[in-house]
Structures are given as structure tokens and as C-alpha cells.
Amino acid sequence: xxxxxxxxxxxxxxxxxxxxxxxxxxxxxxxxxxxxxxxxxxxxxxxxxxxxxxxxxxxxxxxxxxxxxxxxxxxxxxxxxxxxxxxxxxxxxxxxxxxxxxxxxxxxxxxxxxxxxxxxxxxxxxxxxxxxxxxxxxxxxxxxxxxxxxxxxxxxxxxxxxxxxxxxxxxxxxxxxxxxxxxxxxxxxxxxxxxxxxxxxxxxxxxxxxxxxxxxxxxxxxxxxxxxxxxxxxxxxxxxxxxxxxxxxxxxxxxxxxxxxxxxxxxxxxxxxxxxxxxxxxxxxxxxxxxxxxx
Ligand code: CAA
Ligand code: NAD
Numbered sequence: 001x002x003x004x005x006x007x008x009x010x011x012x013x014x015x016x017x018x019x020x021x022x023x024x025x026x027x028x029x030x031x032x033x034x035x036x037x038x039x040x041x042x043x044x045x046x047x048x049x050x051x052x053x054x055x056x057x058x059x060x061x062x063x064x065x066x067x068x069x070x071x072x073x074x075x076x077x078x079x080x081x082x083x084x085x086x087x088x089x090x091x092x093x094x095x096x097x098x099x100x101x102x103x104x105x106x107x108x109x110x111x112x113x114x115x116x117x118x119x120x121x122x123x124x125x126x127x128x129x130x131x132x133x134x135x136x137x138x139x140x141x142x143x144x145x146x147x148x149x150x151x152x153x154x155x156x157x158x159x160x161x162x163x164x165x166x167x168x169x170x171x172x173x174x175x176x177x178x179x180x181x182x183x184x185x186x187x188x189x190x191x192x193x194x195x196x197x198x199x200x201x202x203x204x205x206x207x208x209x210x211x212x213x214x215x216x217x218x219x220x221x222x223x224x225x226x227x228x229x230x231x232x233x234x235x236x237x238x239x240x241x242x243x244x245x246x247x248x249x250x251x252x253x254x255x256x257x258x259x260x261x262x263x264x265x266x267x268x269x270x271x272x273x274x275x276x277x278x279x280x281x282x283x284x285x286x287x288x289x290x291x292x293x294x295x
Contacts, residue, residue, distance in 0.1 A: 012094040016047030020100035022156025028080035044083040103253035109140035116141035126150040131254040144169035206267040211239035244284035
């Protein structure tokens, strides 16, 4: 058996934003030794606070009316987690590195190229990208057989799915280790090929973009579209609430990448309204305003 087929015990997560902090939480809660990396102490302090807040919601359900058990659980999960700013040092003992940084191919390639030189040979690399081909990111490394995609969903502690993506070069051992990791953190996994948006985003992002275009055409207000899709189609959030929740910057990064790759595909066409909001710094819930204001 090759070393990459061993169960994953130590995980390094690069990027501690919405997704990285959620992935860190579920990995630590399932007993993995987790290191989370971001660019500054201020950012990782914020991530640590957000993980503790999210764990606070989890324990309310897990141990209702038992504040001692709640505190013990949170302390135990947090003891599996360390947060730091040095990515290179953090990968030296990792079985698995999960990247959850900004949705930009060049930035992801620079990161993986530097990590590839420092990580042990058995270490598996995975990207949580929403939309960038895994093979394009993997091309910055010399471990194409130990590279795949692990696509989690926001909010990670609640959403039950992980898409596991393989490129033609991903080995069977790597794919199986990634699937096992997804299951070990309590998720249901689906197998995906390295196609644009995999399964969920290939369907969800064109839907969110068409909702924005519908409003741009003056056919309805965002509030009415959201109400319609929640009450008429049973979605937990309408497309404008969901875009704000995902982050309008991330939504724009996704659509920009697809427009560039397939300029003639009408499903991937641009939205002036989305571009304007992002240019104004209105990125959704995380910045305090997007399609809607947040306090
Ligand atoms: N951490 C821990 N628990 C959380 C949480 C978090 N961050 N957010 C919500 N919860 C828990 C709450 O504590 C609550 O638990 P109980 O049922 O035990 O009370 C439960 O989840 C429901 O939360 P709320 O009552 O606050 O609110 P809600 O019922 O409106 O649900 C939601 C919130 C789960 C986010 C729901 O609105 C939802 O499912 N929205 C759609 C999310 C979605 O589609 N995500 C995918 C986005 S696309 C993506 O991620 C891929 C990409 O690449 C862009
Ligand atoms: P985010 O903006 O909340 O967080 C990104 C984090 O990465 C930030 O804290 C930033 O400081 C950090 N970062 C950027 N460059 C870095 C570097 N070189 N080294 C270390 N840290 C760095 O973004 P997010 O929503 O968490 O998205 C992260 C990734 O996950 C993206 O690829 C995105 O497409 C994907 N994704 C997002 C969602 C979503 O709903 N937001 C869902 C699934 C997948």
C-alpha cells in the first residue's frame, strides 16, 4: 500500500475565511490535528472567534441545558486546532493540505508551488475552489497524482455535502483518501470530474446569475425574487440572500473565470449590477452590505 493511502490525521488548511474556518471546525471536531493559516494575526484571531461562535451554536443543539458539557466540547475541539501565519512551516507535517484562499488561479498557483517544495512527499494537496479547474491549479506542483478537489459548502458545519474531484492524473489512492476524509468529517461525498463548477455550482451559479439579470431587466425586485424562490420552490434562501451569503466577490470571481473560458456561453455572461456592487466594496454579509444591508 502506498503511503498516500494511509488515513489522514493531520490537516493544514490555508485560508481562514468563510470556508477555511468552517472546514477547520469540522476537521477538528472529528479528531484531526488541524493547523489553519492566514495572512495576518488579525485575520486568524477573527477566524478563531468565528469558529468558537459557530461551535457555540453546535453545542446548544448537542448538549441542551448542560453548559459544562458545552464548554468541555468547545475546549476539546479548540485543542485540536492551531492557527498561524506561516504556510510553509504549517505543511511540514501535514497528511493533507486544503487550500481555501481567494478564487484566483494565479494566487492559488503561487501558493501551491511554494508548498510543493516544502511538504513531505506523501502529503496530498486539495483545493476547495468553487470554479477553477483542479488540473490548472495542480499544474503548479510536481505531485499531480496526489492532487484533487475537496469542495465544501457554506456554512460548512451545516451543509452535509462534499464534492470530491479527480483530474485524469489523480491516483486512485489519493481519490480514496480524499473520499475517506470527507466521510470522516461527517459529510456525504459525491464523485466529480474536473468540469466547470463540478455538480452543484454548475447548476447553482447560473441560477444565481439569471436571478440578477432578471432584476437588471426590471422584471422583479430582489426581495420578490427571494420570496418567490423560498415560498414557491422551497429553497432555504432566495438567490439574492444566497449571493450575499456566498460573497459577491466570490460570485464575481467565479463568473469572471467562466466568462473568460467560455465567452459565448450565455449562462456565463456578466452582470453590470454585480460588477458595480463589488466595485463599491459591497460584498454581501461579510462586508455588511450586498444586495441587502446587514448589521
Ligand atoms: N455554524 C454552526 N451552525 C450553524 C451555522 C454555522 N455557521 N449556521 C447555521 N447553523 C445552524 C443553526 O444553529 C441552526 O441549528 P438548529 O437547527 O439546531 O437550531 C441551523 O443551522 C439553522 O440555522 P438558522 O436557524 O440560523 O437559519 P436557517 O434555518 O435560515 O438556516 C442556513 C441557515 C443553514 C444557512 C440555510 O438558510 C441554508 O441552508 N441556506 C442555503 C445555504 C446554501 O445553499 N449553501 C450553499 C452555498 S453555495 C456554496 O457553498 C458553494 C460555492 O462554491 C459558492
Ligand atoms: P474568504 O474571502 O472568506 O476567505 C479567503 C481567505 O483566504 C481570507 O481570509 C484571506 O486573507 C485568505 N488568503 C488569501 N490569500 C492567501 C494566501 N496566499 N495565504 C493564506 N491566506 C490567504 O473566501 P471564502 O468564501 O472562504 O472562499 C475561499 C475559497 O473557497 C475560494 O476558492 C472560494 O471560491 C471557495 N468556496 C467558497 C464558498 C462560499 O460560499 N463562499 C463555498 C465553497 C467554496
